[in-house]
Amino acid sequence: MNQPFTSAELLAIMGSRQLRDDTTVFAGVGVPLLAAALAQQRHAPKLTMVIEGGIIGPRIKPGRLPISTNEMRAAYRAQMLPGITDTFLFAQRGFLDYGFMGGAQIDQHGNVNTSVLGSDYWKPKVRLPGTGGANDIASLCREVIILTAHEKRRFVARVDFVTSPAWLDGGDSRRRAGLPFGGVSRVVTTLGVFGFDPETRRMRLDALHPGVTREQVREQTGFPLLEAPEINVTEAPSADELAMLRALDPERRFLG
């Protein structure tokens, strides 16, 4: 595909469109924070960003994008710095509408692995950085939106390790595990937008990005996908969206 935007720009823009006004979002650094900031500037001015390092309502300073969730760049002109534990407790209470997540592996029920590759946790083939707050975001937010590159090695039938629970084994298994709230509502990838069947909680193709075919999606997915009765085509990133997004990251630290 020869497109006038990068994969990171596509993800940030498609992610930003998922956020409604008058809501709150848990945003990690990088593309999720850019998606939230873009939504706030463009169509959701009454959106509050929350960062897990203990930061509520920061502003984004172009050219000074944060690298971690707890540093001065992430806290720039914030409205409140409540501490990490209390920030997550806002989510446990139900104040966080959206949570953005990525991950090394994602499976057909939306579970995400950011811990280990291999079958034995204590003898990992590859040790990954770990959950950070992702498990908490996946457990506690009203809905979770996953933003990820769409690659076959990432989209596996079953993750090696469930770091962040989505629909677990499908059906009502999330509820039975003691997670009565939340769950992954959308998976936004570089190829399309996916949801989950309300009964089986298996991943379902809802929309393709312009120029992407179902075959391309199937080739890059390591499990059988359900398909929505009508598969939409997303609107390509507009010049307006791209300009606003690029102004947020002039150094192109995260936009590729």
Add this chain to the structure above:
Amino acid sequence: MGDPALRPAEWDFVAARRRLEAKPKSAGEKLTSIDDAAARVTEGDRVAVGGCLFSRTPLALVREILRARRRGLTLVRNLMCTEGELMMAAGAVERVMTAWMSIGLPWGVSKVMRHYVESGAVALEEWSHLALGLRFRAAAMGVPFLPALTMLGSDLVAVGGMKTIADPYSGETLAAVPALFPDVALLHVHRADRFGNGQIDGYPHMDADIARAAATVLVTTEELITDEETRRHPDRTVIPGFLVDALVHVPFGSFPHECYGLYEADFDHFAEYTASIDARGPEAAVGEYLARHVYGPPTWDDYLELFGGERLARQRAAAKELTG
């Protein structure tokens, strides 16, 4: 359960309580030297580290503990950064308990962590970020666990052996997040008086809970203030002096990590450090780093000279720009 003479289980609130009851809770002088403070960490201790990732890390204390060649430590920190890498490469740590370890997105997954954890030299016990926060908070509250709605259903439950509990009112399944009582807490604060009353600016991280959870509390401070200054703004005190065992005055005590409002983290230094690991591998590169930054310079001031005054001034200006 309950015998403070034995190393108690992480969640043993009875032993933890007896340990505090047996300990002096003095309003007296706490000011001491960095080596005297570090000497209070003993072989095999469970050590909680304040701050978060590259923010307000008590690096002067970490460095001194490494210089004292402590071994067999368990390191507990919500997000671990270079301090954990140095501890691993120095052979000081057997186990880390954390939610995440690396430096940050631009530098990728920590090669040092991968090396020591994948080889089995260090065990990495993973808990969620909130769960670790609640483990410190339960300990700070003196209770054995806190009910929560997080970590349930995930494979993290089995890693740390977390149990669940039925809500006695509704019957719902809840996480019973166990308390974590550290032997020692290492903390770095913005200002403190000589009696150990400590104040933190910016994000508080988990330091106030960690201070209450630990049996022994070691603090470094950027600024030493008078008793009168503490009393003028008691609302800013988050660590009361009576629970502090040792206080050391260490300006730039977190560098090259950041201290909110005072100096920004030195990202150029992180880039140089990770480039050397990429080039020479974790053991050789971090070994050299330890020789140059930890074992070599006798004092923290000597250590800071490796960075140079210009670098420190630049990082101070960057912090002022972001928080002024």
